[in-house]
Amino acid sequence: QQQVKQSxxxxxxxxxxxxxxxxxxxxxxxxxxxxxxQFPGKGPxxxxxxxxxxxxKKEGRFTISFNKSAKQFSLHIMDSQPGDSxxxxxxxxxxxxxxxxxxxxxxxxxxxx
Amino acid sequence: NAGVTQTPKFQVLxxxxxxxxxxxxxxxxxxxxxxxxxxxxGLRLIHYxxxxxxxxxxxxxxxxxxxxxxxEDFPLRLLxxxxxxxxxxxxASSRARGYGYTFGSGTRLTVV
Numbered sequence: 001q002q003q004v005k006q007s008x009x010x011x012x013x014x015x016x017x018x019x020x021x022x023x024x025x026x027x028x029x030x031x032x033x034x035x036x037x038q039f040p041g042k043g044p045x046x047x048x049x050x051x052x053x054x055x056x057k058k059e060g061r062f063t064i065s066f067n068k069s070a071k072q073f074s075l076h077i078m079d080s081q082p083g084d085s086x087x088x089x090x091x092x093x094x095x096x097x098x099x100x101x102x103x104x105x106x107x108x109x110x111x112x113x
Numbered sequence: 114n115a116g117v118t119q120t121p122k123f124q125v126l127x128x129x130x131x132x133x134x135x136x137x138x139x140x141x142x143x144x145x146x147x148x149x150x151x152x153x154x155g156l157r158l159i160h161y162x163x164x165x166x167x168x169x170x171x172x173x174x175x176x177x178x179x180x181x182x183x184x185e186d187f188p189l190r191l192l193x194x195x196x197x198x199x200x201x202x203x204x205a206s207s208r209a210r211g212y213g214y215t216f217g218s219g220t221r222l223t224v225v
Contacts (some may be wrong), residue, residue, distance in 0.1 A: 006155075034213055041201050043117075043216030044156065051211075089155060100171065101146075101214065105155035 003027055004092050006104030014112050019077040021107045023090035026071065030092040034101065035075050038087045047088070048075075056086065080111045115139050119204050119217035126224045134189040134220050136204030144207040145187040146171070146214070147179065149200040155218040156203065162187055194224045 005021040005024045023033075028033045036048035050057045050073065057064045063076040077084055087108050093101040120135045138145065146161040148171075158171030160179040168179050176198060178190040187206075191198060201221050205214035 007155075032211055036214075041218075043205070043218050044214075045216065046213035049211075049213060100158060100161055100169075102158065102172070103148075103156040105153060 003102045004104040006090050006107060008107060009105070010108045010110070010113050012110045012112060013080045015080065015082060019075075019080045019084065019109055019111070021075045021088055021090070021109070022072065023074065023092075023104050024070075024072045026064075026090050027092070027094070028071070029094045032093045033064070033066065034091050034093075035062075036089045036091065036103075038089065038106075044089060055088075067076060072104060077109075080109075082111045082113050085111045102106050115205055117200075117204055117215050117217035119220050121220060122218070123221050124223070126222065128166075128194060128196060128224060130194050132191050132194065134191070134202055134222070136189065136202075136217060137185050138206040138215070139185065140206060140208065140215065141184060142208045142215070143184065143208035144180075144209070144214075145181065146205050147177070147187070147189045148203045148205065148218045149173065149198075150203060150219075158191065158205050159202075191222075196224045198200070198222065199224045 035047045035048045036044035038044040048059050058080045061078045066073045089106045090104040091101045117138045143164045147159040148156040157173045162168045162181040201219045205216045207214045
């Protein structure tokens with residue numbers, strides 16, 4: 001079964017717009033939710049992460065919103081730029097464990113110039 | 114610092130051949146993992162390690178072996194390559210729980 005469900009699969013946003021990627025999970029034991037950004041030909045890189053004791057975390061133009069009761073979390077990219085065009089993965093793990101992170105299937109984001 | 118180094122970058126194998134994908138990190142990270150990435154499937158965990166001498170299975174371990182004799186190295190062995198193992202393989206490391214992974218640049222493997 002898919003433990004972390006990510007949507008949409010692909011997303012096209014105008015420059016300056018807001019990009020929103022959503023994820024849902026089933027395992028209530030998950031307690032660490034990172035987002036990774038991947039450019040073509042490169043490995044994923046940690047973008048931002050959140051723990052369920054907070055409902056929102058912001059770093060620059062990137063914000064994670066977390067809804068524990070709905071078991072959902074989302075990434076918002078404000079003022080989206082062409083350089084943000086990449087594949088984004090949400091992920092989850094148990095016990096702050098970086099030893100076993102489960103990834104969503106990814107969202108391919110394209111920002112139109 | 115080189116970070117996480119994976120070799121080779123590209124490899125073509127024939128069905129039934131064996132090989133080892135190398136992964137080394139120079140950050141003294143305790144945690145290391147191997148993932149495979151396939152189109153539309155995201156990143157799936159193959160094996161992981163929480164320290165030298167300790168390894169465990171992930172979501173898709175069949176057909177792969179690992180060992181962790183040192184903190185720095187975490188090789189992935191394909192025992193008898195199959196076309197279903199055609200994929201991009203990523204090695205990653207983390208210094209501790211909750212700090213996020215540093216990924217290598219990947220090995221693109223094709224099995225014919």
